[in-house]
Each structure stands twice: as structure tokens, then as C-alpha cells.
Amino acid sequence: xxxxxxxxxxxxxxxxxxxxLAQAQxxxxxxxxxxxxxxxxxxxxxxxxxTGLLYSSDATFIQSGxxxxxxxxxxxxxxxxxxxxxxxxxxxxxxxDLNVEKGRNHLITARxxxxxxxxxxxxxxxxxxxxxxxxxxxDLRGNKYSTWEEILHIPTSxxxxxxxxxxxxxxxxxxxxxxxxxxxxxxxxxxGSLKLLYxxxxxxxxxxxxxPDDVYDRRWWPxxxxxxxxxxxxxxxxxxxxxxPPKDALATAAIPTDATxxxxxxxxxxxxxxxxxxxxAHFAEIQDLQANDTRQFNILFxxxxxxxPLIPKxxxxxxxxxxxxxxxxxxxCSFQLTRTDRSTLPPLLNALEVYTVIQFPxxxxxxxxxxxxxxxxxxxxxxxxxxxxxxxxxxxLMWDGLNCxxxxxxxxxxxxxxxxxSSTGLTGTISTAIQNLTKLEKLDLSNNxxxxxxxxxxxxxxxxxxxxxxxxxxxxxxxxxxxxxxxELSVEGNPRLYCASDSCAKSTKKKFxxxxxxxxxxxxxxxISVLLLFLVIRKKKSTVVEGLHLLPGxxxxxxxxxxxxxxRFTYSEVVKMTNNFQRVLGNGGFGMVYHGSVNGYExxxxxxxxxxxxxxxxxxKAEVDLLMRVHHTNLVSLVxxxxxxxxLALIYEFLPNGDLKQHLSGKGGGSIINWSTRLRIALEAAQxxxxxxxxxxxxxxHRDIKTANILLDENFExxxxxxxxxxxxxxxxxxxxxTVIAGSRGYLDPEYTHSGRLAEKSDVYSFxxxxxxxxxxxxxxxxxxxxxxxxxxxxxxxxxxxxxxxxDPNLGKDxxxxxxxxALELAMSCANPSSxxxxxxxxxxxxxxxxxxxxxxxxxxxxxxxxxxxxxxxxTTVVPIAR
Ligand SMILES: *[C@@H]1O[C@H](CO)[C@@H](O)[C@H](O)[C@H]1NC(C)=O
Ligand SMILES: *[C@@H]1O[C@H](CO)[C@@H](O)[C@H](O)[C@H]1NC(C)=O
Ligand SMILES: *[C@@H]1O[C@H](CO)[C@@H](O)[C@H](O)[C@H]1NC(C)=O
Ligand SMILES: *[C@@H]1O[C@H](CO)[C@@H](O)[C@H](O)[C@H]1NC(C)=O
Ligand SMILES: *[C@@H]1O[C@H](CO)[C@@H](O)[C@H](O)[C@H]1NC(C)=O
Ligand SMILES: *[C@@H]1O[C@H](CO)[C@@H](O)[C@H](O)[C@H]1NC(C)=O
Ligand SMILES: *[C@@H]1O[C@H](CO)[C@@H](O)[C@H](O)[C@H]1NC(C)=O
Ligand SMILES: *[C@@H]1O[C@H](CO)[C@@H](O)[C@H](O)[C@H]1NC(C)=O
Ligand SMILES: *[C@@H]1O[C@H](CO)[C@@H](O)[C@H](O)[C@H]1NC(C)=O
Numbered sequence: 044x045x046x047x048x049x050x051x052x053x054x055x056x057x058x059x060x061x062x063x064l065a066q067a068q069x070x071x072x073x074x075x076x077x078x079x080x081x082x083x084x085x086x087x088x089x090x091x092x093x094t095g096l097l098y099s100s101d102a103t104f105i106q107s108g109x110x111x112x113x114x115x116x117x118x119x120x121x122x123x124x125x126x127x128x129x130x131x132x133x134x135x136x137x138x139x140d141l142n143v144e145k146g147r148n149h150l151i152t153a154r155x156x157x158x159x160x161x162x163x164x165x166x167x168x169x170x171x172x173x174x175x176x177x178x179x180x181x182d183l184r185g186n187k188y189s190t191w192e193e194i195l196h197i198p199t200s201x202x203x204x205x206x207x208x209x210x211x212x213x214x215x216x217x218x219x220x221x222x223x224x225x226x227x228x229x230x231x232x233x234x235g236s237l238k239l240l241y242x243x244x245x246x247x248x249x250x251x252x253x254x255p256d257d258v259y260d261r262r263w264w265p266x267x268x269x270x271x272x273x274x275x276x277x278x279x280x281x282x283x284x285x286x287x288p289p290k291d292a293l294a295t296a297a298i299p300t301d302a303t304x305x306x307x308x309x310x311x312x313x314x315x316x317x318x319x320x321x322x323x324a325h326f327a328e329i330q331d332l333q334a335n336d337t338r339q340f341n342i343l344f345x346x347x348x349x350x351x352p353l354i355p356k357x358x359x360x361x362x363x364x365x366x367x368x369x370x371x372x373x374x375x376c377s378f379q380l381t382r383t384d385r386s387t388l389p390p391l392l393n394a395l396e397v398y399t400v401i402q403f404p405x406x407x408x409x410x411x412x413x414x415x416x417x418x419x420x421x422x423x424x425x426x427x428x429x430x431x432x433x434x435x436x437x438x439x440l441m442w443d444g445l446n447c448x449x450x451x452x453x454x455x456x457x458x459x460x461x462x463x464x465s466s467t468g469l470t471g472t473i474s475t476a477i478q479n480l481t482k483l484e485k486l487d488l489s490n491n492x493x494x495x496x497x498x499x500x501x502x503x504x505x506x507x508x509x510x511x512x513x514x515x516x517x518x519x520x521x522x523x524x525x526x527x528x529x530x531e532l533s534v535e536g537n538p539r540l541y542c543a544s545d546s547c548a549k550s551t552k553k554k555f556x557x558x559x560x561x562x563x564x565x566x567x568x569x570x571i572s573v574l575l576l577f578l579v580i581r582k583k584k585s586t587v588v589e590g591l592h593l594l595p596g597x598x599x600x601x602x603x604x605x606x607x608x609x610x611r612f613t614y615s616e617v618v619k620m621t622n623n624f625q626r627v628l629g630n631g632g633f634g635m636v637y638h639g640s641v642n643g644y645e646x647x648x649x650x651x652x653x654x655x656x657x658x659x660x661x662x663x664k665a666e667v668d669l670l671m672r673v674h675h676t677n678l679v680s681l682v683x684x685x686x687x688x689x690x691l692a693l694i695y696e697f698l699p700n701g702d703l704k705q706h707l708s709g710k711g712g713g714s715i716i717n718w719s720t721r722l723r724i725a726l727e728a729a730q731x732x733x734x735x736x737x738x739x740x741x742x743x744x745h746r747d748i749k750t751a752n753i754l755l756d757e758n759f760e761x762x763x764x765x766x767x768x769x770x771x772x773x774x775x776x777x778x779x780x781x782t783v784i785a786g787s788r789g790y791l792d793p794e795y796t797h798s799g800r801l802a803e804k805s806d807v808y809s810f811x812x813x814x815x816x817x818x819x820x821x822x823x824x825x826x827x828x829x830x831x832x833x834x835x836x837x838x839x840x841x842x843x844x845x846x847x848x849x850x851d852p853n854l855g856k857d858x859x860x861x862x863x864x865x866a867l868e869l870a871m872s873c874a875n876p877s878s879x880x881x882x883x884x885x886x887x888x889x890x891x892x893x894x895x896x897x898x899x900x901x902x903x904x905x906x907x908x909x910x911x912x913x914x915x916x917x918x919t920t921v922v923p924i925a926r
Contacts, residue, residue, distance in 0.1 A: 073260070074141055074222035076101040079110035079127035090123055094254045098124045101220065104139045107131060107428055111216075113158035121189075125156045130216035131207055134428035136172070136440050137215065138206035140417075141222060145201045145410075148225040150259055153205065155181055156189040156218040167213030172206040174199075175436035176403035179238070181207075181215075189218075193262075195230045195237040195398065200410040206432045208440070223260050226285035230323070230398075233367055237321055237398035241266075241310070244292035244394040247273050256289035263292045263394065270304070271297040274391065276329035281359045286323065292394045293327050293360055302389040306340075306380040315399065316374030323396040324363045324378075328355040332388070340390035343379040344369050352383045355391060368400045408435040408447065409456040415479035416445070416459060422474040425467070434459060448482065458482035465511065466490040473498050473512075482506050489533065490514040497540065499524050512537065521644055534644045610671060610683040614690040621649050638697065646697035647682065651690075660686055667693070670766075673739055677731030679754055679764040698762060700755035703728075703813075707750060707820050709853075718858035719898050720759065721817045722866065726891040727761035728753045732810060733884035735766055736803045746801050748809035749790045749823075750816050789823035789832060794878050804878035810887065811873025818867055820851035834874050837867070862897035865890065 077098040080086050086100035108129040118126050131137040143149055151173070157166035166183025171192055179192045203222070207215035230237055242263055244252070249265035257263065267273065273295055280293040299306045312318055328338060341351035342363060350363050371377075378397075380390035407413070416434050419425075432440065435447035435457035446461035459480050465487045472495035477486065484506050493515040501510060502524025510525070511533040518539035525532050534540055612620070620639035628648055629636040639649045663686055670681045683694035700706075703724060706716050716724070728748075735743040745752075745766045752764045790812050792805035812823055815833050823833045830836040840849045847856075850863060869890045875881050882890070 070096060070254075072144070072222075072224040074143075074220070075099065075124070076104060076139075076220040077124040077127060078217045078219055079112065079129040080124075081110065081127075088123075093122055094260070096254060096260070098219075101129060101139065104141060105129070105137065106426065107134055107137045107431065111160050113156055113160050117158045121156055124219040125154055125189075128156065128160060128216050128218045130161075130214050131209070132214050134209075134431070136206050136208045136429070136432050138172075138204045138432040139220060141203045141205065141220075142201060143198050143203045143222060144224060145198055147227070148195055148197050148230055149203070150193065150195055150221075150223040150225055150261060151203075151205070152191060152193045152219075152221040152223075153217060154189070154191040154219040154221075155183060155216060157183045157216065158188050160216075161214075165213075167215055168211055169213065169215035170208040170210050172204075172208055172432065172437075173236075173403065174204050174206075174407045175405040175433040178401065180210075184213075193239040194401070195225065195239075196403075197236070199407055200413070202410065202413060204432050221260065225259055226287065228285040229287075230321075232321060232400065235368075235400040235402045238401050240312075240320070240397040240399055242394075242396045244288075244295065245271065245273070245297035245392060246275075246295040252289045252291060256291060258287055261288075263289060267297065270300055271306075272300045274298055274330055276358070278329075278358055280327045280329065280393075283359065284362055286325065286360075286362050288325055288360075288394055293325065294329065296327070296329055296391040296393040298389045298391045302382075304389075305343075305382070306390045306392060307377060308379070308392075308395065309375070309377040310397070312371070312374040312376065312399070314374075317370065318374070318399040319368035319370045320365075320376065321368055321398045321400060322363075322365055322378060323398075324392060325360055325394040325396075326353065326355040326363065326391065327360045327393055328357045328391070329393070330388075330391075332357075336387045337385055338388035338391065339383045339386040340380045341383060343377075343381060345371055345377055346379075360393075404453060405436045406450075406453045406456045408433050409458050409482075411479055411481070412457075412459045415476045416442075416462075418476040418479075419462075419474045422471065422476065423464070423467075423469045425464075433457075446485070460506075461485040461487075463487040464491070469493055471495075473501070473517075475500065477501065478504055480504065485509045487511040488515065489536075492516055494518065497521050497525065497534065501525055502527065502530075526644075531642050532644050533642055535640055610694075612683050612685045612692075612694065614685055614687040614692075617649060617651075617685045617690070617692050617694075620647065620694070624651070639694070641694075646699070648695045648697045650693045650695065652692060663691070673735075673743075673766070675731055675734040675738065676760070677727045677762050678734065678766060679762045695764070696762075698754040698756045700757060700759055702751050702764075703753040703755065703761070703817070704750035706755065707816060707851075715853050716759075718854050718863070719895070722862065722891060722895045722898060724753070724755070724759070724761040725814055725817055725866070726888065726895065728763055728813070729810065729884055729888045729891055731761070731763040732806055733888055735763075736806070736884050742803075744801055744803055745806045745809075747787060747790070748806050748813060749787050750813055751787075753813065792878065793876050802878070803884070804881050807873050807881045807884060807887065808875075808878070810884070811870050811875075811881070814866065814870035814873060818851065818863065818870060819849055820853060834871070837871065841867075841871075859898045862894045865894045865897060869894070 073096065075090075075096050075098045077086070077088075078101045080098070080100040080102075082100045082102045084100075087097040090096050090098050108131045110127060110129050112127040113121070113125070153171060165185070166187060168180065168182045168184050170177055171179045171181050173194070173196060178194060181190060181192065183190060205220065207217060209215055242261060243266040244263045245267060246265045247267045249267075251265060252263040254260035274297075275295045277294070279290055282288070282290075282293075297306065322344070324342070332338065337354070339352050339354045341348050342353065343349065344365065349365055349369075353361070353363065355361060378395070380392060382388070382390050413434060420427075420430055427443065429440070430442050434442045434445055435449060438449060441447060444463045444467075445459055447457045448460050449457045460482055461484060462477070462480065463485070466489070469488065469491035471493065473488065473493055475498070477483070478500040481504060483504050486501070486507060486509070489511040491514070493512070494517065496519035497512065497517055499522040501507065502522060508529060509531045513533045514536040516539065517534070517537040521532070521534060521540065617639075618624070620641055621637040622639070624635070624637050626638040627635055628638050635651055637649045637651065639647045641647055667681070667684045674680060679698065680696040681693055682696055685692040685694070709715060732745060732748065735745055743766055745763065747765060748763070754762050754764050756762060790809040792801065792808040795801055795805060812833060815821070815837055816823060819833065819837060821833050821836055825831055825833075825836070828836060830839045837849055840846075846860070846864060846867070849867060850858070869882075869887065873881055873887060
């Protein structure tokens with residue numbers, strides 16, 4: 044007789060009296076879910092009729108689905124856990140999330156009782172998945188009103204996802220879910236999981252067994268054939284292995300009635316003829332044998348011997364397992380026990396389990412990624428119906444907004460590489476779980492309502508190359524860790540994100556504890572008013588200075604621009620960068636300077652050149668290339684340009700603290716800078732200038748040094764702007780009255796008017812004027828005064844011997860008088876009308892360093908002022924005399 048698979052898909056009827064309820068059995072680790080049971084309704088409850096197991100509502104293990112129940116008149120046919128059900132009208136994949144022990148074998152049983160709960164008279168057909176892998180197709184169509192699936196499976200992570208996947212128009216549903224952790228040393232396969240085909244004990248008086256008879260809650264069905272005879276015992280069979288079947292399943296056995304015949308068990312699996320099988324045959328001798336009796340037999344599968352000869356042990360169970368999976372020809376399988384020649388008794392079998400092997404070829408997404416994405420989902424309360432089950436696999440069910448790397452190698456689990464949660468209404472802060480997505484390359488959180496700071500940890504995710512945080516309400520500063528090459532960060536549209544650099548807030552405080560009130564409007568006009576001729580002055584370099592200041596400084600902006608393959612921008616990029624020229628920083632001689640940002644956080648100053656200010660592209664490009672190669676900490680970097688038709692623009696590094704002029708004058712939100720800071724700024728500016736003079740190749744003359752061209756970065760470090768503009772950027776023509784051609788009024792080398800030639804010493808002159816401004820805070824030109832030029836005014840004051848009158852009253856008396864005196868001397872010598880008497884910038888630097896040393900070690904104060912000898916020649920050769 045052959046049996047077909049269908050025979051066993053019977054309705055699970057409670058037709059049995061289970062007598063061992065009182066037996067205390069451990070339910071440790073059991074998960075027993077009554078699907079569709081309302082949470083508030085007696086959950087969990089004790090299923091007393093058959094098992095004594097506690098069943099709970101499934102509501103906390105799944106986020107979707109509706110609940111229903113089978114008709115009341117059908118309830119008698121089923122245990123209570125099967126009366127209610129959950130069905131899934133929405134979503135393609137709906138999943139239960141269950142916590143299990145990774146690496147341990149688990150018995151997983153899902154039951155589906157349709158019973159026409161929906162009145163459609165036709166049950167659904169859908170797929171059942173374990174994580175990313177197809178476990179079974181559940182088919183309740185036709186007259187089938189209930190079915191179940193059972194599998195022995197070793198989860199590869201602590202999170203087990205059981206998913207119902209809609210495959211047609213019908214609605215998936217489920218009645219109960221049961222998970223039982225198994226013993227360590229049983230049901231071990233070379234690969235794959237074990238789907239139950241038969242689990243039988245051989246007895247004529249039928250009652251099926253499960254928990255508590257079976258400690259693992261396996262179900263054992265009674266089975267008997269008419270060719271067999273039952274033997275039984277009332278004594279207990281010892282179980283020394285991990286299979287642990289119910290004792291009662293072993294208390295009976297079947298032997299062939301015709302003792303000469305083999306014991307035969309056959310089945311046909313036409314649904315899946317190529318299936319492979321594992322068989323677990325449990326034997327125990329339960330008869331009292333005579334001294335001259337022997338029971339010995341061989342075990343054959345499809346006619347081939349695979350174990351034996353076996354002599355079952357007296358009242359002790361032996362389990363025979365095939366060590367590798369077996370297949371059957373055309374799905375026709377037979378399992379036989381044939382007695383050996385020396386056996387006096389026929390073969391016997393107490394219980395048998397037959398499983399088919401299911402391969403689970405898809406690796407689950409890396410568990411840490413799954414945990415992280417789930418906590419992100421929880422943190423933002425994302426109720427996306429498709430965000431269930433494995434995030435990456437199967438690929439056609441990948442979560443919306445994710446992208447994953449999926450290897451064909453099963454030992455390489457899928458990883459999440461991209462997360463797009465833009466415009467999803469996220470609130471709260473940026474979830475810390477994001478840092479656990481360690482293979483994330485792209486993160487888009489734009490257009491949400493995220494608040495709080497930009498977390499530093501984003502910089503720790505090494506694979507990240509693109510982060511878009513624009514259009515949120517983030518505040519604070521952008522951590523240094525995120526300002527690195529190879530990372531594209533967008534933060535525009537976060538009005539409270541105030542600073543591009545982490546260091547600004549902190550170090551500003553540190554360096555300017557008292558004297559500086561950092562203005563809330565930190566942006567100043569970059570005044571670009573002079574068109575400079577590009578002069579090449581080759582001069583023998585001073586070896587003393589060479590080693591000192593030639594290290595180029597690069598900023599974060601530079602670093603990022605350096606990664607851009609071309610620094611040439613299109614006009615539309617310039618428009619975008621400046622947000623359609625929205626914010627004016629200043630108005631120079633050649634056009635406006637606008638604030639802009641690249642990639643959202645790299646702020647830039649965009650100088651739009653007037654359309655007539657150009658020669659051909661080649662010349663323009665040559666100049667720009669040259670300027671872009673000039674890098675020094677104390678020079679504002681040119682980072683890009685635009686040359687498109689009539690549109691010309693130069694893109695500079697942006698300095699948030701404006702220019703020195705505004706800070707000295709207190710205008711435009713500038714603040715008062717103390718004396719030692721002024722000296723430092725002077726030194727830094729001098730270093731920048733020196734670099735132009737002797738550090739650059741070819742050397743450059745700035746030609747428009749003035750306080751408005753000395754900009755301050757977030758740390759109040761000075762950087763000189765607008766150097767090196769050449770003929771390529773002519774704006775106003777060569778007309779005499781144009782102040783932009785050759786320096787600004789008051790700063791211009793008086794020798795220039797005679798020689799018509801600007802050289803390095805012209806910059807030194809201008810620098811001297813700057814220094815005088817820094818010392819005195821007087822206007823460079825004051826038409827209302829008798830001494831209209833600042834040098835004249837200072838000369839006059841010095842003649843009167845009144846150095847305290849010279850000093851900027853805003854400084855109070857908070858400076859060392861020696862250092863002030865030296866600085867004044869230096870300024871006047873720089874501003875000497877005769878270029879040959881002016882010091883070089885290298886000497887200026889040395890002298891400024893001396894001043895700083897004086898100030899820092901300052902023994903003397905202005906109160907203990909000693910007379911100083913001055914060796915400075917003004918045009919009127921003034922010798923200042925101390926009071
Ligand atoms: C369920 O009820 C049975 C019988 O009343 C009892 O033996 C068993 O211990 C109960 N189970 C639990 C988990 O309380
Ligand atoms: C099964 O294995 C786990 C760890 O893998 C161990 O903690 C446990 O003690 C083992 N149980 C038995 C019965 O060997
Ligand atoms: C064992 O089998 C005998 C007959 O072979 C039967 O009378 C007896 O009731 C059986 N005992 C059990 C426990 O099944
Ligand atoms: C075994 O011994 C018993 C008596 O002890 C006897 O009745 C029986 O025939 C013997 N069986 C065989 C196969 O020799
Ligand atoms: C996902 O990654 C693949 C491969 O890198 C790419 O082709 C695809 O465009 C990406 N999809 C999205 C939505 O980013
Ligand atoms: C799969 O990956 C593992 C570990 O990463 C490696 O050892 C193995 O060689 C790979 N197999 C194939 C077929 O690439
Ligand atoms: C991130 O991973 C670490 C360990 O790898 C874990 O301790 C931490 O809880 C995880 N954080 C989140 C938010 O998932
Ligand atoms: C960032 O997101 C905004 C809004 O979704 C979008 O306009 C912008 O192009 C994105 N930036 C990048 C660099 O992808
Ligand atoms: C950012 O905003 C949060 C409230 O949203 C506030 O607690 C925090 O202090 C702010 N941080 C900064 C640096 O302004």
C-alpha cells in the first residue's frame with residue numbers, strides 16, 4: 044500500500060484525550076501565539092484541553108493585519124488557539140518578528156484554519172517565508188479548510204522572521220504560530236532545514252501525542268497497517284539520546300504479521316519527486332526474548348542497505364539516521380527492515396520520522412544592520428507596511444528607501460548601503476542607530492523636521508560618502524569629523540546650524556575671553572575694489588625667512604574642492620551656489636561679492652566679475668590656475684571659478700568673521716580686538732604678504748593691502764584677500780581716477796605717482812598704513828583735519844611726544860608700552876615715503892615677533908614708560924619722545 048502526501052494534510056481534530064496534562068513539563072523558550080487573539084482578552088491563557096501551554100496574542104509580534112475568527116459552530120473541531128486568526132489585506136509581505144536563540148535548532152509550526160471565515164467559500168494561496176527564504180506555499184483553495192506547516196530550522200540570527208507573502212489576489216491568513224527550541228544533538232543535517240513529512244508511532248489504538256508527552260511539542264500520529272502486528276510493553280523505555288520522543292510512542296511497535304516478510308513502509312511524493320529525505324527511525328526491544336531468540340535486521344532505503352544489521356537494545360531506544368540526505372526515484376520511496384539469517388524474530392519499529400530537506404539559499408541581512416534599521420524604524424515610528432521582514436532580501440521585497448549590497452556568496456550576508464528617508468516627516472534627533480549601519484554609503488534625511496545637533500558619529504561610518512541633511516531644523520555646529528575629504532555633506536536649509544566648523548565656537552571663546560564680543564552677524568563684506576596688475580617680481584629669497592612661513596595652509600573647503608575633478612563651475616551652478624545671488628557680502632570695484640555654499644556646508648564667497656572685465660578664456664584660465672595654486676594659511680584661497688559666456692566669477696573660501704576694518708571701526712557688527720590680538724593679526728597678515736613676495740612662484744605684489752582686505756576666519760586668524768588679480772580681470776580700464784587700478788586712496792605708495800611702478804615695497808607701504816590703523820584706529824584720510832593723512836597725524840602726535848594720544852583709545856591702557864612703541868616705529872618705517880628705506884616683509888615679521896614677545900613677557904607697562912630711542916625716518920624725520 045502506498046500513501047500519498049495529501050492523506051496527511053488532515054483537519055486537526057481534537058479527538059483525543061490527552062491524559063498527561065498534570066505532568067509538569069518545562070515550557071522554557073516556547074513561543075505559543077494565538078493569532079488574532081485580542082490583547083486585552085485573556086492573553087496569555089492556559090490551553091487546558093490538550094496541552095496546558097500558555098498561549099498569547101500575536102499582537103506584539105507583528106505590526107500589520109486584521110483579526111477575525113472562524114464561525115462559532117466550527118470551534119469544536121479545533122483547539123482554542125485556532126479559533127481566531129489574523130489576515131493581511133494590505134502589504135505584499137507581512138512578518139512576525141520573534142526572538143530565538145541563534146544557532147539552535149527550533150521546531151516551528153504554523154497553522155492555518157480557514158473555515159470560510161470570510162464567507163468567500165474559497166481559501167487563500169500564498170507563500171510562507173522564513174526570513175529571506177521560501178519555506179512553503181500554503182494552499183487552502185478548494186475544499187481544504189485547514190492546513191499547517193512544520194519545520195526544524197536553525198536560525199542564523201537571534202531574530203526569526205516568519206512572513207506571509209501575498210502571491211495572488213487572495214488574502215494570506217494565519218491561525219497560530221509555535222516555536223520550540225530543540226536539543227543540541229538531534230536533527231543535524233549536512234545542509235538545509237527539515238520540513239516534516241511524517242512523524243508516526245506504530246500503534247493500533249490511535250491517539251496523537253504532543254506536549255506534555257513530547258517535551259518539544261512534536262506531534263506524533265498513530266499509524267498502523269493491516270500487514271502488521273502490534274507488540275507492546277508496560278515498562279518504560281530508556282532514552283539516552285537527544286531525540287527524546289514521548290515514552291508512549293516507544294511503548295508499542297509494529298512487526299510484520301508474516302514473520303518471514305520484511306517490514307515495509309512506502310510513500311510517494313509526486314509533488315516533489317526530486318526531494319531529498321532524512322529519516323529518523325527509533326527502535327527499542329520491548330518484548331521479553333527467550334534465551335535462544337534473536338531479533339536482528341538490516342535497514343534498507345529504496346532497496347539499498349544503509350544501516351544494520353541491528354539488534355534493538357532491550358528497553359533502550361536506538362535512533363538510526365541517514366548521515367546524508369537520500370533521494371527517491373520518481374518520488375517513490377520505500378523504507379524496509381529485513382531480518383538477517385540468524386534472526387529468530389521479525390524486525391520491529393517503534394516510531395519513525397520522515398523529513399524533506401529544504402535549502403535556504405539566501406543569507407539574511409547582517410544582523411547588526413537589521414537591528415540598526417529596526418531601531419531607526421522604531422525611533423521614527425515609521426509605520427511603513429513594506430518595512431517588514433528582511434530589509435534586503437529577497438530583492439524584490441527590499442524595503443523601500445534602502446539599497447543593499449547582495450553577494451551571490453551565501454557566506455557574505457547582504458548589507459545596507461543606502462538609506463533614503465527624505466520627506467518622510469521624521470522628527471526628533473538623528474538616530475544613533477545609524478552609526479551601526481557600518482556599510483552605509485549614502486544617507487538622505489533631507490526635508491524632514493529633525494532637530495538637535497549634527498552628530499559626530501556620522502563621521503565614524505567610514506563607508507559614508509554622501510550625507511544629505513538639508514531642509515531640517517538641525518542646530519549647533521558641524522563636527523570636524525564630517526568635514527573630511529571624500530564625504531559629501533549637504534546641510535542647507537537648516538537655519539539654526541550656525542557654523543561650518545566645530546572649532547569656531549569653542550576656540551573663539553578660548554582666544555578672546557574678554558575683548559571680543561562675537562557679533563551675531565558674523566559675516567562681513569568682502570570689499571573688492573581694486574583691479575591689480577599682475578606683476579612678476581623675481582627677487583632673491585631671504586634664506587632666513589624661507590623655512591619659516593612657506594608651509595601652505597589648506598582649509599576644509601580647499602580639501603573638498605581639491606577632490607572635485609574640475610574647479611570650473613557652470614553659471615547655473617554659481618546661481619545655485621549663491622541661491623540666486625541672494626546674500627550680498629560686499630560690492631567691489633568689479634562687481635558684487637555674494638555668499639554661497641557648495642554641498643550645503645562649504646561656504647564660499649563668490650565674486651562676480653563684470654562682463655567687460657575679461658580677455659579670452661585662455662588667459663583667464665591661466666591666471667586662475669596660477670592663483671589656485673597659491674596656498675598659505677594667511678591667504679584667502681581661490682577655490683574655483685566660472686567662465687561661461689558673459690558670466691565670470693571667482694569662488695573664494697569664505698571667512699565668517701569679516702574684515703579687519705570692520706573690527707577696528709566697530710561697524711558692521713565688528714568687535715574690539717585687544718592689543719595682543721592686533722599684533723598677532725598683523726603678524727599673520729605680514730606672513731601672508733611675505734609669502735606672496737618671496738614664497739610664491741612666480742612672486743606676486745598684492746597692490747591693494749588695506750584693512751578691508753585682511754579677513755578673519757572663525758578663529759580670528761588673518762587671511763589676506765584679493766591678491767594677484769591681474770590684467771585678465773580688468774574692470775575699469777586704465778583711467779587715472781580709478782582707485783581700483785592701483786591701490787586704494789591713502790594706502791597707495793607715494794613713489795608710485797612718480798615711477799608708475801608698483802613693487803613689493805609698495806605693499807610694505809600699504810602694510811605700514813594698515814599697522815598705523817591698527818595702532819591708532821584713526822581714519823587713513825581725514826579731510827577735516829589739518830593732518831589729513833594718517834602718517835601726518837601720527838607724525839604730529841609723535842612730535843608732541845604723546846604716544847598715549849596715538850594709541851587707539853578703545854584699547855584702554857591694556858597694552859605693554861614697549862611693544863606699542865616698537866609697533867609704531869615699525870609702522871612708520873614701513874610707511875617711509877622712500878621705498879628704499881622701508882623694511883622687507885621678512886624684517887617686518889621679525890620685528891612683529893619681537894613686539895609680541897614684549898607684549899607677552901611685558902615687564903613694563905604704560906605707567907612705567909621709559910623713553911625710547913627711535914630710528915625711524917618720516918618724511919619730516921620725526922623722533923618720538925616719551926613723556
Ligand atoms: C495550565 O493548567 C493545567 C491544568 O489546570 C496546569 O496543570 C498547568 O500547570 C497550567 N499551565 C500553566 C503554564 O499554568
Ligand atoms: C546546548 O548548547 C548550548 C550552547 O550552544 C549550551 O549552553 C547548552 O548547555 C547545551 N545543552 C545541552 C543539553 O547540551
Ligand atoms: C498490549 O497488547 C495486548 C495484546 O497484544 C493488549 O491486550 C494490551 O492491552 C496492550 N497493552 C497496552 C498497554 O497497549
Ligand atoms: C527456543 O527454546 C524454547 C524452549 O526454551 C523452545 O520451545 C523453542 O522451540 C526454541 N526455539 C528455537 C528457534 O530453537
Ligand atoms: C541601488 O544600488 C544599485 C547598485 O549599486 C544601483 O544600480 C541602483 O541605482 C541603486 N538604487 C537606488 C534606489 O539607489
Ligand atoms: C564566500 O565567502 C567566504 C568568506 O567570505 C570565502 O571564504 C569563500 O571563499 C567565498 N566563496 C566563494 C565561492 O566565493
Ligand atoms: C549599536 O551596536 C552596538 C554594538 O555593536 C550596540 O551595543 C548598540 O546598542 C547599538 N546601538 C543601536 C542604537 O542599535
Ligand atoms: C539633498 O536633498 C535635497 C532635498 O531633498 C535635494 O534638493 C538636494 O539635491 C540633495 N542634495 C544632494 C547633494 O543630493
Ligand atoms: C539644539 O536644540 C536643542 C533643542 O531642540 C537644544 O536642547 C540644544 O541645546 C540646541 N543646541 C545648540 C547647540 O543650540
